[in-house]
Amino acid sequence: MKFQFTNLKTKVKLISVRKLIYQKSSDDTEGKKQKNLTIGRKYVFLALALSFMVNFDSNAAIPIIATYSLSLGASLLFMGFIVGIYSMVHIPSNLIFGRLVDKFGRKRLIAFGIFLDGLSMLLYALAQDPFFLLFGRIIHGIGGGFGGPATMAYISDATSQRRSGRGMALYGMSIGFSNLIGFMLGGLVAQIIGVSNLFFILAIILFAMSFTSLLLPSIYQPSEEKLNLRREISQFRKVIFRKSMISPYFSMLAMMFNMGIVTTAYTVMLDDAGYTAGMILSIMVIFSILIHYPAGKLSDKIGYTKVMLIGLLLIASAFGVFMISLEIPLPMIGMALLGVGHGLIFPSSAGMVKEKTKGSESGVATGTFYALIVAGVAIGGPISGFSLQMYNTQFTLALGIIIPLIVAISLLVLYKYHRKD
16 A cells, blocks of 8 residues: 555656646747747738838839939939939938937837838929939938838847847848839839829828838837947947958948949940840849848858858859850849849848847947948949940959959958957
8 A cells, every 4th residue: 555655656746747847848949939039920020011111112213213303304414413312321321320220219210211211202202303302312311321220120129149140031031022123113103103103102101101110019228328429439430340240241242342233334234235134133133032031041050151151152153154145044044143142141141240239239230231232332333334434344244253252252261260269
């Protein structure tokens, strides 16, 4: 009887231990699930939709803004100034307003940035002369300087550290879709309903999205510490010039430099060869979107630097294909390689920026990241145009091989140095 009672007690203890192990396992699994996202999925999708809209309006304007300014009476010289003023304002705005995103929080500045974008679209629609349109372009550049870093920082806050690559991949996909749909619809819809009507509709959508953004939960609490100007500048420099930022920043700059060559010089080469440049460029965007999320997962698994290196080698290879011939299917193969390279570099570099910064630095880091996206095209475009005029197509396309390879070698040296260190 005593033996049976002892045996029963042992069984009860075993069952209790099993329950505790099962409960702990369940809690760990649930904890892991919760750590992947800090907010509900519906809010993540809303943040991605807002990111899409922040970029969509400027992409929709790209195919039509030059001809629209000419129709309002701008000279060719002033037309170029109207087109370029957006980048001139947008680059410093990203750097400056990225810090404000850290000081005042993400949510309010997302709403404010999208509201300014909507206001700029309304000014575009109401413009009766090129000077009024120029004013609208300046407001647009400022709005993008708020909206871009704020949405990127918000999505960075919403994803866990161990899933940085995947979170930034989703963010990159929202930008990719905005590029693809914006380029395609901008010119097409403007031809059907008119340029002014297109801008007016975009203004209404952006105003609505601005108020919708207030539904986002606040997941970042700004520091209440007040810094003087000297300490603000010191904080700014500390984030931008951090050694760990060299790899993602220069990878992004090299990639966007090559995009500047493509949008400026290579499109001219395609047009001269009798091809529709927009259709061939869309191949690059589609491949980039398709590879983004797998690249994000790969970055989380094997490391960001390795994925960036592969991406840089692929975009250099793409320009090698471009140099061979303009005969179909080589431009398409080159665009596919360029798209895969783009899809590898964006999530890996953005994920590394997220991993190497604290929440209170995220706005500055993402603002710099956004500024480099615009700066790369702004530098690559004029240089490739000058090269095409002064030299030849082969020399111009060779720049698209040399620059990524220089950055790739630099990344490899840095990677080996950090491993030894």
